[in-house]
Amino acid sequence: MPLSVLLQYVLPHRFLSRIVYWATRWTWRPWKNWLIGTIVRNYRVDMSEAQQGDPRAFASFNAFFTRALKPGARSAPADPRAIACPADGRISQLGTIGNGRILQAKGQDFTVAELLGEESAAAPYTNGLFATVYLSPRDYHRVHAPLAGTLRETVHVPGRIFSVAPFAVEHVPRLFARNERMVCHFDGSNPHGSGGPWCLVLVGAMLVSGVETVWSGVEIPPYASTIVRKDWRGKGLVFERFAELGRFNMGSTAILLLPAGLAAWDSALTAEEAVKVGQPLGLLG
Numbered sequence: 001m002p003l004s005v006l007l008q009y010v011l012p013h014r015f016l017s018r019i020v021y022w023a024t025r026w027t028w029r030p031w032k033n034w035l036i037g038t039i040v041r042n043y044r045v046d047m048s049e050a051q052q053g054d055p056r057a058f059a060s061f062n063a064f065f066t067r068a069l070k071p072g073a074r075s076a077p078a079d080p081r082a083i084a085c086p087a088d089g090r091i092s093q094l095g096t097i098g099n100g101r102i103l104q105a106k107g108q109d110f111t112v113a114e115l116l117g118e119e120s121a122a123a124p125y126t127n128g129l130f131a132t133v134y135l136s137p138r139d140y141h142r143v144h145a146p147l148a149g150t151l152r153e154t155v156h157v158p159g160r161i162f163s164v165a166p167f168a169v170e171h172v173p174r175l176f177a178r179n180e181r182m183v184c185h186f187d188g189s190n191p192h193g194s195g196g197p198w199c200l201v202l203v204g205a206m207l208v209s210g211v212e213t214v215w216s217g218v219e220i221p222p223y224a225s226t227i228v229r230k231d232w233r234g235k236g237l238v239f240e241r242f243a244e245l246g247r248f249n250m251g252s253t254a255i256l257l258l259p260a261g262l263a264a265w266d267s268a269l270t271a272e273e274a275v276k277v278g279q280p281l282g283l284l285g
Contacts, residue, residue, distance in 0.1 A: 005171045006136055007057045008021055013161040013206060014223055019247055020136060020207040021221065024061040024250060035061045043138035049073045066141050066212075066247045074140075074277040076242035082280035083224070084242050086146045086200060087254045089135040091273045093171060096279070105170045112176035112257065117157040117227050121185065124259040126195050131265070131281055132176070134164060135252040137253055141246045144242050146256055147284075149186030151215065151237035157181050157223035164205040164253040176255060180204040182211045182219050184245070188262075189238065199257040202246065210249025218249075261285060 036055045039045060043158060047053045051068040058064040077084055080218040093103045099111045100122060112122035135141055141284040159180045162172050169175055183203040202211045204220055215237050216230070239245065275281075 002167065002171065005168060006242065008162050008168065008172070008206065011206075016262070017209055017221070018163055018264075020250065021210070024065065025110050027060050030051070030060070032052050032061050032064075036064045039053075039064075039137050043114055043136065043178075045138045046130045049140070062210075062249055065137075066146050066249060069140055070141070074144075076278050077231045077280040079280065079283065081284040083256075083282045083284065084144065085131075085133065085277055085279040085281050086245075086256055087133045087135055087143050087252075088139040088141075088276050089133045089234060089254075091271055091275055091276075092130040092132040092134045092166070092253065094269055095129070097103045097128050098124055101178075102132075102255075104132075104175060108170070108173060110174040110177040113121060114174060115181075115255065116183050117155055121155075121183075121199075125199070125257045127260045129258040129260075129263060129265060129282075130258075131256045133254045133256075133275060134166070134169075135248060135254070136165075139250060140277065141249075142277075143200070143202065143245050143254055144202070145186075145239045145243045145245055146281070147186075148189045148231070149198060149234055149239055150189055151184065151235070153185045153232060154213070154216075154219070154230045155183040156219060156224045156228040156230075157183060158226065161204055161206050161209045161251075164251065176201075176203050180209050180220060180223055182213070184213075186239075196259045196262055198241075198259070198262070200245070200265050201255040201257070202248065203253040203255060205251025205253065207250055209251055211246065212249060213246035214244055219246075256281075265281045 113119045184200045
């Protein structure tokens with residue numbers, strides 16, 4: 001196992017994340033401009049897509065990191081049956097859930113129940129579909145609805161804060177089922193497919209592990225010590241496909257779960273392929 005991975009087992013994840021939380025919100029101009037400029041240069045961030053195209057105009061690094069895009073920079077699929085990609089990034093893995101197990105990387109997998117934090121919630125997805133999208137520092141860090149749906153429940157599952165970069169995904173067993181995460185359960189309301197449930201899991205990563213939603217604001221941090229459930233039934237939180245759901249404040253992976261028989265993935269999509277918000281991932285059946 002590489003030293004970079006071994007170190008993650010001993011580093012004080014939450015302590016380091018608290019330091020980065022403060023550092024990424026520091027508004028001192030020389031600091032935030034240096035940090036933003038470093039990321040823009042090293043990761044070749046395309047600022048021409050951003051609503052605010054001047055990197056130095058952002059109040060803090062986190063404001064830059066969660067930047068909005070210009071209207072029309074991303075759009076919903078033309079086909080009303082299409083499943084919209086929920087985030088910019090790269091497909092880490094995409095496929096069928098085999099008897100309740102999700103592929104993480106070659107030789108690595110984890111169970112749906114582990115990911116969701118409970119057996120009962122995993123039942124609809126036992127032989128369903130999954131898509132894992134990894135967001136790098138260069139990517140647009142807001143998350144959008146892949147399908148129309150009504151928010152039923154969120155579950156904040158406590159955990160570690162390992163890196164979600166490819167090198168860690170390859171070597172850390174059950175990584176996505178071990179990291180701090182926000183599980184968002186939706187009831188489907190798409191007239192072009194089943195009204196069955198779908199689930200989007202926002203997985204935190206080393207250095208902040210921040211998750212924010214449009215319906216409740218900042219959810220992580222604080223970090224949880226036990227599972228925290230919020231019941232949103234009857235609150236009228238209905239989202240159209242492609243609507244913004246939330247954002248990652250540093251470090252991120254989004255995992256979409258669909259029940260068996262609801263849809264089929266585009267067979268042309270493969271692991272490591274670059275994707276954009278709104279790009280069709282497959283079609284409802």
